[in-house]
Amino acid sequence: MDSVVEDNQLGMMKYGIGQPVTRSEDPKLLRGEGNYTDDVNLDGQAYGVMVRSPYAHGTLNGIDTAEASTAPGVIAILTGADLDAAGLGTMKCGLPLKGRDGSPINYVPRPALATDKVRYVGDPVAIVIAETATQARDAAELVELDIDPLPAVTDARAAAEAGAPQLYDSVSGNTAIDFQYGDTAKVDTAFKEASHQTRLNIRNNRIVVSAMEPRSAVGSFDAASEGYTLNVGCQGVFGMMNTLAKQVFNIEPEKMHVVTGNVGGSFGMKAGAYPEYICVLHAAKVLGRPVKWTDDRSGSFLSDCHGRDHDMTAELALDADGKFTALRITGYGNVGAFLTAVSPMMPTMNTLKNANSVYRLPLIEVASKAVFTNTTPVTAYRGAGRPEANYYMERLIETAAREMGIDAIELRRRNQILPSEIPYAAANGMNYDSGDFPTIMQKAVEASDWDGFAARKAESEKRGKLRGRGVGCYLEVTAPVQEEMGGIRFEENGDVTIITGTLDYGQGHWTPFAQVLHQKLGVPFERIRLIQGDSAELIAGGGTGGSKSIMASGAAILEASDIVIDKGKKIAAHVFETAVEDIVFEGGAFQVAGTDRTVTVTELAEQLRGGLDLPEDLPRDLSVKHIFDAAPSAFPNGCHVCELEVDPDTGVVEIDRYNMVNDFGTVVNPLLVEGQAHGGIVQGLGQALMENAVYDSEGQLQTGSYMDYAVPRASDVPSFTFATHAVPATTNPLGAKGCGEAGCAGSLPSIMNALVDALAPLGVKHIDMPATPEKVWAAIQSAKAA
Amino acid sequence: MTDIQYVAPSTLDEAVGAYAAAKGAARILAGGTDLLVQMRAGMVKPGLIVDIKKVAELSAIEKTPEGGFRIGAAVSGAVLEEHPTFGKVWPGVLEGLNLIGSTQVQGRASAGGNLCNGSPAADSIPGLVAAGAIATVQGPNGRRNIPVEQVPTGPGKTSLAPGEILVSFTLPPRPAHSSDAYLRMIPRTEMDIAVVGCAVSLTMDGDTCTAARVSLGAVAPTVLLVEDAAKALVLTKLDDASLDKAAAACSAACNPIDDKRGTIAYRTKVAGVLLKRTTAIAAERAKGG
Numbered sequence A: 001m002d003s004v005v006e007d008n009q010l011g012m013m014k015y016g017i018g019q020p021v022t023r024s025e026d027p028k029l030l031r032g033e034g035n036y037t038d039d040v041n042l043d044g045q046a047y048g049v050m051v052r053s054p055y056a057h058g059t060l061n062g063i064d065t066a067e068a069s070t071a072p073g074v075i076a077i078l079t080g081a082d083l084d085a086a087g088l089g090t091m092k093c094g095l096p097l098k099g100r101d102g103s104p105i106n107y108v109p110r111p112a113l114a115t116d117k118v119r120y121v122g123d124p125v126a127i128v129i130a131e132t133a134t135q136a137r138d139a140a141e142l143v144e145l146d147i148d149p150l151p152a153v154t155d156a157r158a159a160a161e162a163g164a165p166q167l168y169d170s171v172s173g174n175t176a177i178d179f180q181y182g183d184t185a186k187v188d189t190a191f192k193e194a195s196h197q198t199r200l201n202i203r204n205n206r207i208v209v210s211a212m213e214p215r216s217a218v219g220s221f222d223a224a225s226e227g228y229t230l231n232v233g234c235q236g237v238f239g240m241m242n243t244l245a246k247q248v249f250n251i252e253p254e255k256m257h258v259v260t261g262n263v264g265g266s267f268g269m270k271a272g273a274y275p276e277y278i279c280v281l282h283a284a285k286v287l288g289r290p291v292k293w294t295d296d297r298s299g300s301f302l303s304d305c306h307g308r309d310h311d312m313t314a315e316l317a318l319d320a321d322g323k324f325t326a327l328r329i330t331g332y333g334n335v336g337a338f339l340t341a342v343s344p345m346m347p348t349m350n351t352l353k354n355a356n357s358v359y360r361l362p363l364i365e366v367a368s369k370a371v372f373t374n375t376t377p378v379t380a381y382r383g384a385g386r387p388e389a390n391y392y393m394e395r396l397i398e399t400a401a402r403e404m405g406i407d408a409i410e411l412r413r414r415n416q417i418l419p420s421e422i423p424y425a426a427a428n429g430m431n432y433d434s435g436d437f438p439t440i441m442q443k444a445v446e447a448s449d450w451d452g453f454a455a456r457k458a459e460s461e462k463r464g465k466l467r468g469r470g471v472g473c474y475l476e477v478t479a480p481v482q483e484e485m486g487g488i489r490f491e492e493n494g495d496v497t498i499i500t501g502t503l504d505y506g507q508g509h510w511t512p513f514a515q516v517l518h519q520k521l522g523v524p525f526e527r528i529r530l531i532q533g534d535s536a537e538l539i540a541g542g543g544t545g546g547s548k549s550i551m552a553s554g555a556a557i558l559e560a561s562d563i564v565i566d567k568g569k570k571i572a573a574h575v576f577e578t579a580v581e582d583i584v585f586e587g588g589a590f591q592v593a594g595t596d597r598t599v600t601v602t603e604l605a606e607q608l609r610g611g612l613d614l615p616e617d618l619p620r621d622l623s624v625k626h627i628f629d630a631a632p633s634a635f636p637n638g639c640h641v642c643e644l645e646v647d648p649d650t651g652v653v654e655i656d657r658y659n660m661v662n663d664f665g666t667v668v669n670p671l672l673v674e675g676q677a678h679g680g681i682v683q684g685l686g687q688a689l690m691e692n693a694v695y696d697s698e699g700q701l702q703t704g705s706y707m708d709y710a711v712p713r714a715s716d717v718p719s720f721t722f723a724t725h726a727v728p729a730t731t732n733p734l735g736a737k738g739c740g741e742a743g744c745a746g747s748l749p750s751i752m753n754a755l756v757d758a759l760a761p762l763g764v765k766h767i768d769m770p771a772t773p774e775k776v777w778a779a780i781q782s783a784k785a786a
Numbered sequence B: 001m002t003d004i005q006y007v008a009p010s011t012l013d014e015a016v017g018a019y020a021a022a023k024g025a026a027r028i029l030a031g032g033t034d035l036l037v038q039m040r041a042g043m044v045k046p047g048l049i050v051d052i053k054k055v056a057e058l059s060a061i062e063k064t065p066e067g068g069f070r071i072g073a074a075v076s077g078a079v080l081e082e083h084p085t086f087g088k089v090w091p092g093v094l095e096g097l098n099l100i101g102s103t104q105v106q107g108r109a110s111a112g113g114n115l116c117n118g119s120p121a122a123d124s125i126p127g128l129v130a131a132g133a134i135a136t137v138q139g140p141n142g143r144r145n146i147p148v149e150q151v152p153t154g155p156g157k158t159s160l161a162p163g164e165i166l167v168s169f170t171l172p173p174r175p176a177h178s179s180d181a182y183l184r185m186i187p188r189t190e191m192d193i194a195v196v197g198c199a200v201s202l203t204m205d206g207d208t209c210t211a212a213r214v215s216l217g218a219v220a221p222t223v224l225l226v227e228d229a230a231k232a233l234v235l236t237k238l239d240d241a242s243l244d245k246a247a248a249a250c251s252a253a254c255n256p257i258d259d260k261r262g263t264i265a266y267r268t269k270v271a272g273v274l275l276k277r278t279t280a281i282a283a284e285r286a287k288g289g
Helices: A026-030 A080-085 A133-140 A184-193 A237-249 A275-287 A297-303 A349-355 A386-404 A408-415 A437-447 A450-462 A510-521 A549-575 A601-610 A670-689 A742-762 A773-785 B012-021 B035-040 B077-082 B091-097 B111-117 B125-131 B227-233 B240-253 B264-288
Strands: A046-052 A058-064 A074-079 A124-130 A144-149 A175-181 A196-207 A216-222 A227-232 A256-259 A291-294 A307-318 A324-336 A364-372 A466-475 A484-490 A496-499 A528-531 A583-586 A589-592 A598-600 A624-628 A637-646 A653-663 A721-724 B005-007 B026-029 B048-051 B061-063 B069-072 B134-139 B142-147 B152-154 B165-171 B178-185 B196-205 B208-217
Touching: A046 A133, A046 A275, A046 A297, A058 A124, A074 A080, A074 A133, A074 A275, A080 A275, A124 A133, A124 A275, A175 A349, A184 A307, A184 A324, A184 A364, A196 A386, A196 A670, A216 A275, A227 A237, A227 A275, A237 A256, A237 A275, A275 A291, A307 A386, A324 A349, A324 A386, A349 A364, A349 A386, A386 A408, A386 A466, A386 A742, A408 A437, A408 A466, A437 A466, A437 A637, A437 A653, A437 A721, A450 A466, A450 A637, A466 A742, A484 A549, A484 A601, A496 A510, A510 A528, A510 A549, A549 A583, A549 A589, A549 A601, A549 A624, A589 A601, A598 A601, A637 A742, A653 A670, A653 A742, A670 A721, A670 A742, A742 A773, A773 B264, B012 B026, B012 B048, B012 B134, B012 B165, B026 B035, B077 B091, B091 B111, B091 B125, B091 B178, B091 B196, B091 B264, B111 B125, B111 B165, B125 B165, B125 B178, B125 B196, B125 B208, B178 B264, B196 B264, B208 B227, B208 B240, B208 B264, B227 B240, B240 B264
Parallel strands: A046 A291, A227 A256, A324 A364, A496 A528, A653 A721, B005 B048, B026 B048
Antiparallel strands: A046 A124, A058 A144, A074 A124, A175 A364, A196 A307, A216 A227, A216 A291, A307 A324, A466 A637, A484 A496, A484 A624, A583 A589, A589 A598, A637 A653, B061 B069, B069 B165, B134 B142, B134 B165, B178 B196, B196 B208
16 A cells, blocks of 8 residues: 555654644634625525424324415415425435345435424424515414324334334334344354343433534525525535435436535534425525525424434343353334434444444344334434444443453453454454554553552542543444545646545544645645535535545545646656656655656646646646545544542532543544544533433423533533554555544443442442433432332 | 513613503513513513613612622622622622623623522522522512512512512621522533522631521522521531531422422432532631631
C-alpha cells in the first residue's frame, strides 16, 4: 500500500496529517455568519406549516380545510390526496436484509402525507402554505381532522404479541423483519454445556436526537428547466437527490438539485428524506414560488426520527476458565410507525456485527424482530447498533465476572483476541484486519490509576458516597465505503477546491480533508476549499454516516491526487522538454530527476491558467473528477474507564474520572478526533443517566419538550483524559479507522458498569438506562429491602 | 394577541387603579419570565398588561429603620446579587432566587413574580419563608402586610384579593451569628424544576442553635413552613439525633404528588436529606458570621 503517512514525514508539516489544526469554518460559524438552511431566503418565498395527527393511531376519514383556507394570508393547503393526484411516489426502505426464513423486509410504502390512517402523534396530514410563517401556523390550527381513534401500541415487545393493535393490514404481527443469525442448535448446546451462564434483560432507552439546528427545507421549481431545487440540511446531497428523484418525483436525478449549507447536527437523524421536503418541493411547483418550512423545537420532538429503543435479552456462556463459548442476543427493536432507509438494521444486522467486539467468541446468535409501533419513526443515531451491541457485551462480561468471582479485567484478558491472531475471522462474519486490544486495555487501566481506586473509594465513603469503577472495551464496525467522489479543481483565482460527497454536519470536514490534500500535493492549506453540499457538483457521493467520512473522502482525495500528479508529470515533461519517465513528484513539486529543475503543483496550475502552448494530447488543466471505488469496514476500538460517585441519599450520580485509550488508526487531526470522542461520550452519558423518550398508553409523547427531557450540560460532564494507541487499518489508503461514533460505544458500558460497581455491595445487579437519581435511589431502596 | 393594552405607570396608585379597573382581565408584568412564556403558549390572554417596573418602590432595595431589608417586588435576582450587603446577611434567600433560570433570566426574574406565579416549586420562596419575610400588598382597599407563607394557597393560586399588587418583601433584622441556606434537588430528568427545595435560617450561640425556621418547596400544593422541624433544631447542638428528628418532621410535612419528575416516596425521603444538608451549610455560615 502506498502510505502517504510515512512518505511525508508524519507530523512534520504545520498543516500535515497528524497535526491538531483548528477548524477552518469556525471563525465564520462563531460570528454567526454560517449559512444554515433557515438562513436561505428566496425571492417570493411562501411559508409552509405542517398539520400533524394529534392521535397515535386512527382512521383518517376526512380533512376539512374550508375555514383554514380562508384565513388571512393562506395561499394553499395540500393533503395526501393532492400528492396522490400529482402521481408522487412513496419513500421506501430498500435494504437487502433478509428474515430468518429468507423473506425480505416487510416493506410498507410511506407517503409524505397520510391518506387512510394516522400512525403516530405527529404523523403529517397536510401542509398549509401562507404568506408568512405566523399566518400558516394560525391557519394550520383551523384545519379540522376527522379521525376515528384506534387503540395504540408503543412498545415493540407488546406490538409483536398476538392481539396487539395492527398498524398495517399487510404486516402481520407488526413485524417488519424477523431476523436470525447463527446456528441455534450449536448455540443451545454451548449454553447447555456451559460452566456458567450470565443473562441480562436490557432496555436500550429511546432517545430524542436534539440536534441544535431544527430541520428546515426550502423547495423551489424552475418551470423553464422543469428542475427542482431543495435547500435542506442532510448527511449527503447525492443520496438525497437520488431518493427524491427516483422514489418520489420520478424524474432524472439532475432535475433534482439538492443544496446543503451548514448543518447544526444530525447524528443520523437528518440522513433520510422526510415528508416535509416532498411537500415544499411539490408546493413550489404547484404555486410557482419557493416554499420554506422550518420546524420549531416542539415539532422536532415529534417529527425528527428518534434513536435506539431496543429491548433485548443478552446471554453469555462461559467455560470453567471463564472463556466465552457463546453469545446470544434476542429481542425487539422498535422502528416506530414507518421504516427509514436504514432503521431495520440497528436491532438486527448492526447488533450482530458489533456484539463480537474485541473478544474471541466461537459462537454467536442474534435473533431479533424489528417491530412497528405507534411512535415517531426510529432511525440511526450516533452508532446505530454499535453502542447498543457493545453495551450488551460489556454488561454481560462485568456481570459474569462478578458472578464467577473473577476480576473483570482478567476475564476480559482471557478472552481478548491477541494481535498474533489477527487477521481474525469473527463468528459474526467480520474479518478484523488490525488491532492490539490487550495493550489498549492495559494502557487504559494504567492511565486510570487503577491501583489508586481503593484509596479513592475509601475517601468517598468518608463523605457518605459510593464510588464505582467501570470498564467499557469496544470495537465498532464502521460502514463500508461505497463509491465516493474525489474531485480536485484548480480554480481561476488560485484556490484548490476539493469536491466530495460526504457531508459535514458539524464534524469539521474541511480542515482534515485539506490536511490530506496539502500533505499529498503540497498545495497551500489556506487556499484549499471544500464543496460537499451541492448535488450539481457531484458525480458520486455516499454521504456521511457510520464513521466513514475520513476513510471515504480521504481515500478519494488521495487517489484523485495521484491522477493530478500523473497529469502534472505529463505537462511538466513538456515544459521541461524531457520524457515523462524523467519527472518525479516530491515534496509538492515536479522535478526532472537528478536536476534542480522543479515546478510546484501551484506554479504549474498558475502557468496553465496563463496559457501554456501544449500539444493536443496533453491535459489542459490539473483538475480531476475521480470516483473512489470501495473500501471495506474498519474496526475502531478502545477501552474507556469511568469512575463515579453515587449519593445514596438522593441517587445522584456524578462522574469523577474518565480515561480512554482508542485505536482510530491513522489520525489526520487529533484535535478534531478528540472532540469527536468527547461529544460521543457526552451523548452516551446523556443516554446512560438522563435521556428517555416516554409514551403514555395512548401513544402521546410525554417527554415532548426540554421541560421533561434532559440532555447533558457542561456541568454534568467531567474532564476526559484521552490517549491514542494507533494500529493503522490495512484496508484503506489512509489507514484511518473512523472515530465519530466510538465515544457512545465506550461510554454506555463504562458508565453503567461503574454505576453497578458502586451499588453492587448493596446487592444491586443491574440497572437500566437512564439511571436517573430517582431510579438509582429506588434501586438502592429495593436492594436494602431484599 | 392583537387586543392587548399595555400600561407602565410610575406610581403605585396608578398601577393599582389600572389593575383593579380591568377586573381580572389584567396581568402584572415584572420581569415577564413567566407571563410572556404563558402568553406565547396561549395559556393566558390578558386584555391589559400592567408593567410595574417603573414604580420606584417596587424596584427599590432599602434598609428598614429596624435594620432589616425591604426588597421591591420587581427587583431582579441579578440586581439583588449586586447589592453590597444583602447577600452577606441573607445568602440563602439570594441563592434561592438566583438558582432560577439562566443568567439572562436572572436579569429579569423577580422574587415577587416567583411568589405571585404560585408554583409550589418556586425556588425563591422557601428562603423568604424561612427568613420570616413579610409581604406587603396594596389594593383598592389599601395596604396590608402578610407573612410570605400565607400568600400562596395552591398551585397557581394566591391569597391576593382582586386588584391587589405585591409591593415588597420585608426581611427582619438579623441577630449576630445568624445565616441561612437553600438547597434543591433537581433530578435532571428535565430542566430546572425542583422536586424538593429546602431553606433553613438559623441563629447560633456557639455550637447551640438558638433560633430556626425551616421551609420546604415542591413537596405540597404550597411552599411550607415546617415548624416541627425548626423546633427539633432549636436549643440543640445540631447533633445527629436532632437532625434526624428534624428530617423526620420534614418528611412528615410532605404532601407531594407522584409525577414524572419524582415519586411521593422519593420526594418525602429527599426532603429529610436536604434538611440535614441545608442545616449544615446554614450553621457553618452562621458560625462564621
